[in-house]
Amino acid sequence: MEEVVRVEKVTKIYRVGSIETVALREVSLRIVQGEFTVLAGPSGSGKTTLLNIIGTLDQPTSGEVWIGGKRIAQQSAAELARFRLYHIGFVFQAYNLIPVLTALENVTLPLILQGVAKKEAEQRAETVLEQLGIAELRAKKPNEMSGGQQQRVAIARAMVTNPAIILADEPTANLDSHTGAHLLDLMQQMNEEHNVTFLFASHDPQVIDRGRRLISIHDGAIVRDEVRSSSTAAS
Amino acid sequence: MLVQLSWRNIWRNARRSAIVLSSIVVGVIAVMFSNSFSLGLAHQMLQSQIRLHTTDLQILHPRYAENPSLEYSIVQPEQVLARIDTLPAVAAAGIRLEQFGLINSALNSSGITIVGVQPQRERHLTIIAQSIRSGRYLSGNSYEIVISEETARKLEIGVGDKVVLMAADRTGEIRSEVATVVGIFRTFNSDFDQMYSFVALPFLRAMVRADSLATAIAVRIHSAEAVEEVQQQITPLLPPPLVVLSYRQLLPLLSYMIEMYAQLMWIFYLIVGAAMIFGIVNTMLMAIMERITEFGVLLSIGIPPVKLVVLILLEAAWLGVLGAFGGVLAGSALIAALQSTGINLAFFSEGLRSLGVAAIVYPVLVPQQILNALIFVPLITTAGALYPAWKVYRLQPVEALRFV
Numbered sequence: 001m002e003e004v005v006r007v008e009k010v011t012k013i014y015r016v017g018s019i020e021t022v023a024l025r026e027v028s029l030r031i032v033q034g035e036f037t038v039l040a041g042p043s044g045s046g047k048t049t050l051l052n053i054i055g056t057l058d059q060p061t062s063g064e065v066w067i068g069g070k071r072i073a074q075q076s077a078a079e080l081a082r083f084r085l086y087h088i089g090f091v092f093q094a095y096n097l098i099p100v101l102t103a104l105e106n107v108t109l110p111l112i113l114q115g116v117a118k119k120e121a122e123q124r125a126e127t128v129l130e131q132l133g134i135a136e137l138r139a140k141k142p143n144e145m146s147g148g149q150q151q152r153v154a155i156a157r158a159m160v161t162n163p164a165i166i167l168a169d170e171p172t173a174n175l176d177s178h179t180g181a182h183l184l185d186l187m188q189q190m191n192e193e194h195n196v197t198f199l200f201a202s203h204d205p206q207v208i209d210r211g212r213r214l215i216s217i218h219d220g221a222i223v224r225d226e227v228r229s230s231s232t233a234a235s
Numbered sequence: 236m237l238v239q240l241s242w243r244n245i246w247r248n249a250r251r252s253a254i255v256l257s258s259i260v261v262g263v264i265a266v267m268f269s270n271s272f273s274l275g276l277a278h279q280m281l282q283s284q285i286r287l288h289t290t291d292l293q294i295l296h297p298r299y300a301e302n303p304s305l306e307y308s309i310v311q312p313e314q315v316l317a318r319i320d321t322l323p324a325v326a327a328a329g330i331r332l333e334q335f336g337l338i339n340s341a342l343n344s345s346g347i348t349i350v351g352v353q354p355q356r357e358r359h360l361t362i363i364a365q366s367i368r369s370g371r372y373l374s375g376n377s378y379e380i381v382i383s384e385e386t387a388r389k390l391e392i393g394v395g396d397k398v399v400l401m402a403a404d405r406t407g408e409i410r411s412e413v414a415t416v417v418g419i420f421r422t423f424n425s426d427f428d429q430m431y432s433f434v435a436l437p438f439l440r441a442m443v444r445a446d447s448l449a450t451a452i453a454v455r456i457h458s459a460e461a462v463e464e465v466q467q468q469i470t471p472l473l474p475p476p477l478v479v480l481s482y483r484q485l486l487p488l489l490s491y492m493i494e495m496y497a498q499l500m501w502i503f504y505l506i507v508g509a510a511m512i513f514g515i516v517n518t519m520l521m522a523i524m525e526r527i528t529e530f531g532v533l534l535s536i537g538i539p540p541v542k543l544v545v546l547i548l549l550e551a552a553w554l555g556v557l558g559a560f561g562g563v564l565a566g567s568a569l570i571a572a573l574q575s576t577g578i579n580l581a582f583f584s585e586g587l588r589s590l591g592v593a594a595i596v597y598p599v600l601v602p603q604q605i606l607n608a609l610i611f612v613p614l615i616t617t618a619g620a621l622y623p624a625w626k627v628y629r630l631q632p633v634e635a636l637r638f639v
């Protein structure tokens with residue numbers, strides 16, 4: 001199996017004035033293509049910090065990170081942005097979409113930034129919207145969509161560039177459990193049908209239940225890392 | 236893509252954009268209007284002087300301007316005049332003899348410039364004949380004089396009264412004559428009115444022993460734009476050492492003043508420009524503060540930070556372009572409207588009389604103004620967005636995403 005993420009002894013210390021917070025303590029982790037992993041842990045345990053470091057949005061205090069075999073070191077902001085554009089997809093808790101763009105335009109955006117011609121970009125975006133069953137939302141602006149619909153468009157946007165991994169930080173936190181379950185179904189489906197690699201951060205039991213691999217993090221350290229035999233599909 | 240995105244972004248908070256746009260529009264109108272008005276005023280000041288006495292062109296002895304004495308006069312001006320009369324571009328021309336002197340009534344006296352004119356010709360050169368308030372203009376006969384209201388008041392005389400004129404002749408001997416006031420004039424220029432009185436040319440020539448002499452030949456032309464051209468036509472017709480000067484050369488102080496005024500306008504531009512910059516900085520800072528999370532999302536997608544800078548600058552540029560267009564349209568409409576009616580300054584008329592300007596000013600719309608507004612306003616607003624854009628450029632993705 002191809003390795004998409006490798007984290008080696010990553011420590012992250014936040015300094016606010018004279019107060020130091022150790023958010024991650026020598027965390028090591030490996031994720032291969034096609035995994036559907038949930039990073040679970042109580043609030044403040046370091047989930048978001050780890051996801052952001054893997055996503056190159058933040059830099060570790062010490063330790064090393066490889067994405068798709070490439071070491072993420074002291075690169076410029078522009079170089080890191082370019083790296084994310086091609087290799088990483090993000091889904092956040094909320095406010096993922098650009099309000100002035102339609103669903104289709106939001107999904108097209110990363111491709112346009114990659115320099116893909118408008119026609120082709122739109123075609124590819126349409127395909128992903130169809131895969132996610134939300135083609136009818138194409139002309140809608142975010143404020144004309146429900147929270148669940150917005151999150152689905154966000155998944156489409158994260159997927160459209162075929163990134164090495166999609167990092168989803170509490171993607172269901174703002175949704176009711178039914179909508180959340182539906183969203184998880186969809187991501188699971190993308191994982192199974194298109195071999196999309198997902199890494200979630202969540203303390204939502206519903207999400208934790210879905211993980212085929214569950215990594216528990218506590219006080220900035222991984223305390224458990226287990227692969228479940230088969231998904232305990234809900235509903 | 237950024238162009239489209241920036242265009243949509245400025246309409247997100249339509250109210251705020253409308254406010255900043257209207258402030259730009261008002262600024263552009265203010266600049267255009269004051270520019271047009273001052274140009275109109277300058278034009279009017281020049282025109283006033285031209286119509287009052289200076290005329291478009293004057294033929295002079297080259298040293299007369301710096302030393303206005305009979306020593307530097309035109310000999311045989313009638314011959315020169317006959318040649319000028321043949322030029323089709325010339326509307327009117329007339330011989331003048333000016334000499335400084337004293338005008339005395341029984342009660343008072345006053346220093347004046349006595350101007351000997353050819354009344355039938357002078358009528359078509361200046362507005363004095365049309366500015367007679369009581370009595371009549373010169374008939375051409377000797378012993379007649381036309382004085383201003385100011386002079387009449389000072390001398391406590393009226394039409395029909397007699398005055399004694401005194402002036403030096405070519406040899407420096409003081410000569411005097413008695414003349415009857417036949418008319419009293421009043422123009423829009425009180426300084427001028429205090430200075431000048433008019434008599435028939437032969438009368439003054441006889442008085443100061445200056446037969447077949449003149450100090451100037453005044454020329455009015457059909458089309459004001461052709462001044463330089465007509466000047467060139469006249470030059471070869473003149474016997475040396477005579478020269479022909481345009482109103483610009485004859486009124487150097489006024490031309491200089493107008494130029495100075497144009498320079499002063501730059502201060503006004505700077506103030507308006509600074510106000511625009513502050514407005515834009517403020518607006519754009521507000522606009523980015525409410526979108527920090529969105530910038531975080533864009534950065535997480537992988538937008539190059541430079542493109543965020545371009546986005547912000549484009550948004551400000553749009554505001555500048557829209558504001559400039561709006562301002563130019565509104566400003567041009569306003570100026571065009573005022574151009575036909577003129578701006579009546581009758582209210583300030585007394586103040587203007589000392590400035591020497593007629594009461595109605597016609598603002599002048601210069602195409603260059605429009606071009607300037609369309610170029611500089613977007614540049615100014617874009618410059619105003621540099622600081623907000625820099626702040627966005629420095630944004631750390633994690634901080635932006637955490638920002639609520």
Ligand SMILES: Nc1ncnc2c1ncn2[C@@H]1O[C@H](COP(=O)(O)OP(=O)(O)OP(=O)(O)O)[C@@H](O)[C@H]1O
Pocket residue numbers: 014015016021022023041042043044045046047048049050203
């Ligand atoms: N920018 C920061 N400055 C200072 N401390 C920070 C910063 N970001 C995170 N922390 C601290 O690091 C620790 C881990 O935070 P993190 O956000 O990764 O936790 P989390 O597991 O995502 O929590 P939650 O479930 O509440 O989202 C916490 O103690 C937090 O207070």
Ligand SMILES: [Mg+2]
Pocket residue numbers: 047048049169201
């Ligand atoms: Mg978190």
